[in-house]
Amino acid sequence: MQEHDMSWVRTEMALAEQAPRSQVGPGAWLRRNLFATPVDSVLTVLALLAVAWALPQMLNWVFFDAVWTGADRTACLTTEQGGQLPAGWSGACWPFVSGRFGQFMFGRYPMEERWRVILTGIVFIALLAPLLIPRVPYKGVNAILFFVVFPFIAFFLLVGGFFGLPYVETPRWGGLMVTLVLSYVGIVVSLPLGILLAMGRRSKMPIVKLLSVIFIEAVRGVPLVTVLFMASFMLPLFVPPGMTFDKLLRALIGVALFAAAYMAEVVRGGLQAIPKGQYEGADSLGLGYWQKMGFIIMPQALKLVIPGIVNTFIGMFKDTTLVLIISMFDLLGVVKQNISGDPTWATPQTAKTGYVFAAAVFWIFCFGMSRYSQFMERRLDTGHKR
Amino acid sequence: MSQEVIREAAPARASLLYDPRVRGIVFQVVLVVLLVLGVWWIVDNTIENLSRSHIATGFGFLKGRAGFDISNHLIDYSSDSSYGRALVVGMLNTAIVAIAGIVSATVIGFLVGIGRLSNNWLIRKLATVYIEVFRNIPPLLVILFWYQGVLALLPNVRDSVGLPFGSFLNNRGFYFPRFVWGDRAWLVVAGLAAGLVLSWYVARRARARQMATGQQFPVFLTSVALIVGMPLLGFALAGFPLSIEFPQKGTFNLTGGVNVKPEFLSLYLALSFYTAAFIAEIVRAGIVGVPKGQTEAYSALGLRSGQGLRLVVIPQAMRIIIPPLTSQYLNLTKNSSLAVAIGYPDLYAVGGTILNQTGQAIEVVVIFMVVYLGISIVTSLFMNWFNTKMALKER
Numbered sequence A: 001m002q003e004h005d006m007s008w009v010r011t012e013m014a015l016a017e018q019a020p021r022s023q024v025g026p027g028a029w030l031r032r033n034l035f036a037t038p039v040d041s042v043l044t045v046l047a048l049l050a051v052a053w054a055l056p057q058m059l060n061w062v063f064f065d066a067v068w069t070g071a072d073r074t075a076c077l078t079t080e081q082g083g084q085l086p087a088g089w090s091g092a093c094w095p096f097v098s099g100r101f102g103q104f105m106f107g108r109y110p111m112e113e114r115w116r117v118i119l120t121g122i123v124f125i126a127l128l129a130p131l132l133i134p135r136v137p138y139k140g141v142n143a144i145l146f147f148v149v150f151p152f153i154a155f156f157l158l159v160g161g162f163f164g165l166p167y168v169e170t171p172r173w174g175g176l177m178v179t180l181v182l183s184y185v186g187i188v189v190s191l192p193l194g195i196l197l198a199m200g201r202r203s204k205m206p207i208v209k210l211l212s213v214i215f216i217e218a219v220r221g222v223p224l225v226t227v228l229f230m231a232s233f234m235l236p237l238f239v240p241p242g243m244t245f246d247k248l249l250r251a252l253i254g255v256a257l258f259a260a261a262y263m264a265e266v267v268r269g270g271l272q273a274i275p276k277g278q279y280e281g282a283d284s285l286g287l288g289y290w291q292k293m294g295f296i297i298m299p300q301a302l303k304l305v306i307p308g309i310v311n312t313f314i315g316m317f318k319d320t321t322l323v324l325i326i327s328m329f330d331l332l333g334v335v336k337q338n339i340s341g342d343p344t345w346a347t348p349q350t351a352k353t354g355y356v357f358a359a360a361v362f363w364i365f366c367f368g369m370s371r372y373s374q375f376m377e378r379r380l381d382t383g384h385k386r
Numbered sequence B: 001m002s003q004e005v006i007r008e009a010a011p012a013r014a015s016l017l018y019d020p021r022v023r024g025i026v027f028q029v030v031l032v033v034l035l036v037l038g039v040w041w042i043v044d045n046t047i048e049n050l051s052r053s054h055i056a057t058g059f060g061f062l063k064g065r066a067g068f069d070i071s072n073h074l075i076d077y078s079s080d081s082s083y084g085r086a087l088v089v090g091m092l093n094t095a096i097v098a099i100a101g102i103v104s105a106t107v108i109g110f111l112v113g114i115g116r117l118s119n120n121w122l123i124r125k126l127a128t129v130y131i132e133v134f135r136n137i138p139p140l141l142v143i144l145f146w147y148q149g150v151l152a153l154l155p156n157v158r159d160s161v162g163l164p165f166g167s168f169l170n171n172r173g174f175y176f177p178r179f180v181w182g183d184r185a186w187l188v189v190a191g192l193a194a195g196l197v198l199s200w201y202v203a204r205r206a207r208a209r210q211m212a213t214g215q216q217f218p219v220f221l222t223s224v225a226l227i228v229g230m231p232l233l234g235f236a237l238a239g240f241p242l243s244i245e246f247p248q249k250g251t252f253n254l255t256g257g258v259n260v261k262p263e264f265l266s267l268y269l270a271l272s273f274y275t276a277a278f279i280a281e282i283v284r285a286g287i288v289g290v291p292k293g294q295t296e297a298y299s300a301l302g303l304r305s306g307q308g309l310r311l312v313v314i315p316q317a318m319r320i321i322i323p324p325l326t327s328q329y330l331n332l333t334k335n336s337s338l339a340v341a342i343g344y345p346d347l348y349a350v351g352g353t354i355l356n357q358t359g360q361a362i363e364v365v366v367i368f369m370v371v372y373l374g375i376s377i378v379t380s381l382f383m384n385w386f387n388t389k390m391a392l393k394e395r
Helices: A025-033 A038-064 A094-099 A101-106 A111-132 A139-159 A176-201 A206-221 A224-233 A247-273 A276-284 A289-304 A306-326 A331-341 A350-380 B020-052 B059-063 B083-116 B121-135 B139-153 B186-213 B219-237 B262-288 B292-300 B305-341 B347-358 B361-390
Strands: B161-163 B167-170 B173-176 B178-181 B242-245 B258-260
Touching (some): A094 A101, A094 A350, A101 A111, A139 A176, A176 A306, A224 A247, A224 A306, A224 B347, A224 B361, A247 A289, A247 A306, A289 A306, A306 B139, B083 B347, B173 B262, B186 B219, B262 B305
Antiparallel strands (some): B167 B173, B173 B258, B178 B242
């Protein structure tokens, strides 16, 4: 047997070679991501041109050419229109927003009572923030405070008429405050109602099922405008003469019922995704219907449909703007009212400025909600996803 | 060790209270009774309220004279027309804006959705920014922005902005040339119809031949030639019966041509851009939803990437895309009722005016419900048919 000649054995690992010059660095990144094919290059150049054309204009309008201080419309007028700015000027008129900021937030809520709204807001944030951060303990108590106790606090503080607080009638409410009140009530009412409707739709009792289906499909089939319209014109017809409904309350009922129908469909999707074995398992443990739903089915089903639920919330938050059609003043309504009905700030740029501001506020809320739902989805993803 | 005696219990006879069947029946009976009582209470109150304010019920009011003008009308309409005709005009206006919006939202949505999957970093980021911006802003705000923030700032008629092809843009809307067809223009339509029928026939024959012999036939090019060529032939045969009417600038107004009002423009633009953001996400999800193995499989079969996309990926992606796409179309149609905020006379705005004039709240709301629910039901029937047609055929 011939022995192998082991005259040279490598003892250390070969050092990793540098990646080829063409594969690393900004040049390679550009080639891969922007100029991979001729078509890509053309697209990149076109897109760059579009960005170079649009972005400076937008930045100039929002920041560099914008007017930041002023007392009334003359600050935002060009020489042709009777102001000091050069002819052909175009830019945001921010003093309009800062001058009307109180109205945008509170509507016509009395000046000396606005601390009540601010206090409600502080309580709201103080209760909501720990609920959203997963690490904070006492979630149960917190949830009860937020969903059950807080509405009463808010009601007493905002409406008043008790404990020496003067009564503020709801037509004076407005601005972001109304947007938030509508969304909060919509969310708090629509989620449980939607769950009930979804359970009704999957119920074995034919009449319950039929009624749920009729309600859900009828509400989902018509625009929210029609539902609000019904709530504001037909509810007063439905109650005995002499009994009146608050306008805000009518809008609240409309928004909550509308959102509940959509929520019901989302929850139903989750219920359908739960395997039959879970229902049978719960039955075999001897759990009753409500126990089965509360302890076994709903926790799994709701977890599955968190994105859908948050999408419904976002949709509802955006839809609260529609109350301006039944002449109530949420944030968008107040902005619109100040643009078209107030000569103090009537300039060509006022409308754009006001709407850009309102859009920014709505965008921050909606974008925040969608990001939070993505975070929650990842956190709750326990790997059982079907 | 004492053995416990297991007593044979008599078969448990649960009391009626705990029998789920009995409970179900009792619960439903109670529900029905409550519902009937509630409806009776509401109807009773409504009748009393209506009789107090002296409003007649029933749809007789539809024959009454409307007495208001509608700025956009497809069919003949004047303030002397009836309420019923006004409602039809409103319905047609809803249909126009919905169809136009659906077409452009689909085009923008598909472009942006594919852009989000592009290999090009810049295009991908731009598409993402577009989607995130428009999805998170209320559509009503976008409509008002276009209406009061952009279109209202356009110059007045005297300083109209001239655009290519003799069109103009000013604060009264968009003006573009009108095609005026002369005599025998029906030959063009006939040519188009003939082209369509012929290309359908060619496609069928080519398919049959490919099945039988394996030989291919350039169906696409032939069809394009037929569909473009036949109407042109008809056009030539009829002696080119077409004249173009350009909008003419006068002192106070533009005359001639077609005028698209700013109300329509802002509603149309806002609905298209808003819905397109959602459609883009649907398209992206659909394409991502086709497993990568399918792409690899068509490459393994030797299909080129264009063929593979057309024959393998897109048919499967469409199965995922179309159901949510339809519900976006429905949403767009329902959102067109936001027209009332800027005064575009759609069904909802016209109905609102009628309600204010006549006080027939219940009838008007019933009409709204019937029309919108009708659209929803027709769409969902179509969807169900489509779903069964497209569903995976598992054997």
